[in-house]
Amino acid sequence: MARTDRLFRLLHLMRTLPRPVTAARLAQETEVSERAIYRDIAALRAAGARIDGEAGYGYVLEEDPALPPQSFTRIEIEALLIGLSEAQNSGDREIAEAAQQALAKVIATLPERQQREAAHAVHYVFRYDRREVPARDLALIRKACWEEETLRLSYRDEAGKETERVVLPLTILYAEKVLVLLAWCQLRQDWRSFRIDRIAAARRTGESFRPRRVSMLREYTERMKARGRPV
Amino acid sequence: MARTDRLFRLLHLMRTLPRPVTAARLAQETEVSERAIYRDIAALRAAGARIDGEAGYGYVLEEDPALPPQSFTRIEIEALLIGLSEAQNSGDREIAEAAQQALAKVIATLPERQQREAAHAVHYVFRYDRREVPARDLALIRKACWEEETLRLSYRDEAGKETERVVLPLTILYAEKVLVLLAWCQLRQDWRSFRIDRIAAARRTGESFRPRRVSMLREYTERMKARGRPV
DNA sequence: CCCCTCCTGACAGTTTCCGTCAGGAGGGTT
DNA sequence: AACCCTCCTGACGGAAACTGTCAGGAGGGG
Numbered sequence: 001m002a003r004t005d006r007l008f009r010l011l012h013l014m015r016t017l018p019r020p021v022t023a024a025r026l027a028q029e030t031e032v033s034e035r036a037i038y039r040d041i042a043a044l045r046a047a048g049a050r051i052d053g054e055a056g057y058g059y060v061l062e063e064d065p066a067l068p069p070q071s072f073t074r075i076e077i078e079a080l081l082i083g084l085s086e087a088q089n090s091g092d093r094e095i096a097e098a099a100q101q102a103l104a105k106v107i108a109t110l111p112e113r114q115q116r117e118a119a120h121a122v123h124y125v126f127r128y129d130r131r132e133v134p135a136r137d138l139a140l141i142r143k144a145c146w147e148e149e150t151l152r153l154s155y156r157d158e159a160g161k162e163t164e165r166v167v168l169p170l171t172i173l174y175a176e177k178v179l180v181l182l183a184w185c186q187l188r189q190d191w192r193s194f195r196i197d198r199i200a201a202a203r204r205t206g207e208s209f210r211p212r213r214v215s216m217l218r219e220y221t222e223r224m225k226a227r228g229r230p231v
Numbered sequence: 232m233a234r235t236d237r238l239f240r241l242l243h244l245m246r247t248l249p250r251p252v253t254a255a256r257l258a259q260e261t262e263v264s265e266r267a268i269y270r271d272i273a274a275l276r277a278a279g280a281r282i283d284g285e286a287g288y289g290y291v292l293e294e295d296p297a298l299p300p301q302s303f304t305r306i307e308i309e310a311l312l313i314g315l316s317e318a319q320n321s322g323d324r325e326i327a328e329a330a331q332q333a334l335a336k337v338i339a340t341l342p343e344r345q346q347r348e349a350a351h352a353v354h355y356v357f358r359y360d361r362r363e364v365p366a367r368d369l370a371l372i373r374k375a376c377w378e379e380e381t382l383r384l385s386y387r388d389e390a391g392k393e394t395e396r397v398v399l400p401l402t403i404l405y406a407e408k409v410l411v412l413l414a415w416c417q418l419r420q421d422w423r424s425f426r427i428d429r430i431a432a433a434r435r436t437g438e439s440f441r442p443r444r445v446s447m448l449r450e451y452t453e454r455m456k457a458r459g460r461p462v
Numbered sequence: 463c464c465c466c467t468c469c470t471g472a473c474a475g476t477t478t479c480c481g482t483c484a485g486g487a488g489g490g491t492t
Numbered sequence: 493a494a495c496c497c498t499c500c501t502g503a504c505g506g507a508a509a510c511t512g513t514c515a516g517g518a519g520g521g522g
Contacts, residue, residue, distance in 0.1 A: 004275075004277070082321060083313070086317030102303055102307035102310050105303065120445055213351070
C-alpha cells in the first residue's frame with residue numbers, strides 16, 4: 001500500500017472505528033509496523049489534522065483536514081448540543097453514548113472557530129426527572145425493530161399479572177417519563193404499547209416480518225389520525 | 232513542503248480557488264512542477280477523491296462520498312434523530328428550526344444506505360407537555376449571551392410585580408417546563424435565574440462584559456458544587 | 463511494582479519522489 | 493488546416509523519504 005493511500009485510510013479508520021483507536025490497531029489494519037503509524041500520525045498532524053493521543057489510551061481524531069469543512073450557523077451548533085443533552089437524559093444509556101460519539105464526529109469536521117463556539121455554548125439542559133433506566137433487553141428490542149424480527153415478551157401489566165406475548169416490534173417511543181415499545185401484538189391481533197420497564201423478559205424468535213415494519217407504521221399512523229389522536 | 236502537506240493543501244485549493252483549477256496554477260501555489268501535480272492528482276484519485284479533469288479545461292473536485300466523509304453507526308444516527316426531536320420540543324422555535332437544518336446538513340453527507348436508515352429510524356419522541364413558547368426577546372437574549380453584552384430587563388416576579396434589572400446574561404437553561412436565563416444581577420449583586428416567560432421586556436445596553444462569561448460560569452458552577460447542589 | 467499505550471532517535475537498506483524531456487490526446491478557435 | 497489551451501503518461505538519474513528493528517523514555521491506572 002502506498003503511503004499516501006495509507007494516510008487517507010488512517011483518517012478513515014479514526015473516523016469510523018470506536019474511539020479511542022490504538023496504534024497497534026491501526027498498524028494491524030494497514031499492515032505496517034507501529035513505528036510507521038507513529039510517523040504517519042506525526043505527518044497527519046503536521047498536515048493539519050488534530051489528533052489527540054494519550055499514552056495508555058489511544059488516538060482520537062478531533063479535526064480532519066481531508067473533509068470539506070462543514071458549515072453550521074452558531075444556532076445550529078447550539079441546537080445540536082441541546083439535542084445531545086436531551087439524548088443523554090433519555091434514560092437509554094446506549095443512546096446517550098451514541099449521541100456523544102455522533103456529536104464528536106460532527107464537531108471534528110468543524111473549523112476551529114466553530115469548535116470554540118461549541119465549547120462555549122450558551123444553552124444548557126437540566127432535568128430533574130431522571131427517568132428509570134430500563135437497560136435490560138433494550139438493545140435487543142432495538143435490534144429486533146431494526147431487523148424486523150418478531151419478539152416473545154413476558155409482560156407484566158399494571159396489576160402485576162404476567163402474560164406471554166408474541167409481537168412485531170415497530171418503534172421505541174420516548175414518552176414523558178417512560179420508554180414504550182409500540183408493537184403489533186399477535187395475542188390481541190391489534191397494536192399495543194408495552195412499557196419497557198414492565199417487560200420481564202424478551203427473546204428473539206428468529207422469525208422475520210421484513211419488510212412490513214414501515215407499512216405497518218404507516219397504517220398505525222393513519223389509524224391514530226382517523227381517531228383524532230395525536231400521532 | 233512535505234508531500235503529505237501538499238496533498239491536503241491541493242484538496243483545499245481545489246475547494247477554494249475558482250473552478251476549474253489548472254495544474255499550472257496548483258503547481259505555482261505549491262511550488263512544485265506540473266509533473267508533480269499530475270502525480271499528486273493521481274495519488275488523490277487513488278485515495279478516493281473524485282477529481283474531474285479535462286484537457287484544455289482544468290480540474291474540479293467533486294465533493295461527495297468518494298472520500299467517505301462521515302460514518303455513523305446506526306445507533307448514532309438514531310441518537311442524532313432523538314436529539315432533533317427533543318430540540319424541536321424545546322419550546323424555542325429558532326432552536327427547533329436550527330436543529331432541523333443542522334441535521335439535514337449532517338444527513339446530506341451520509342452515504343445512501345445510512346440516509347435510508349435515518350429515514351426508517353425506530354425511535355420516536357412524543358411529548359404532551361408542549362411548553363409555552365416565549366418567543367419574544369429570546370433571540371435577543373441568546374445573542375446577548377453569545378456576545379457577552381449586558382441586558383436591561385423588565386422582570387415580573389410571581390406576584391406580578393415588575394422590576395428593572397441590569398444583568399450579565401450567561402446561559403439559557405432548559406429546565407423541565409420552563410426556559411430560564413441564568414445571569415449575574417447587578418441589582419442584587421448575585422447570580423439570579425429569570426424565567427424567560429416572565430421577562431416583560433429586554434433591551435441591549437451596548438455594554439460588553441467580554442471575556443468574563445466563561446469564567447463567571449465556572450464560578451457559578453463551583454458555588455453550586457460547594458452548596459452540594461446539582462450543577 | 464506491573465500493565466497499557468504513546469513517543470522519539472538512530473541505523474542500513476529499500477523504495478519513492480523529483481524535475482526534465484519527450485510524446486500524445488481532446489476540445490475549441492480562427 | 494494550423495494553433496492554442498490543458499490534461500496525460502513514461503523514462504531517466506539523482507535526491508529524498510520511508511521502512512522495521514532496536515533502544516530508551518513518559519504518563520496514567522490498578
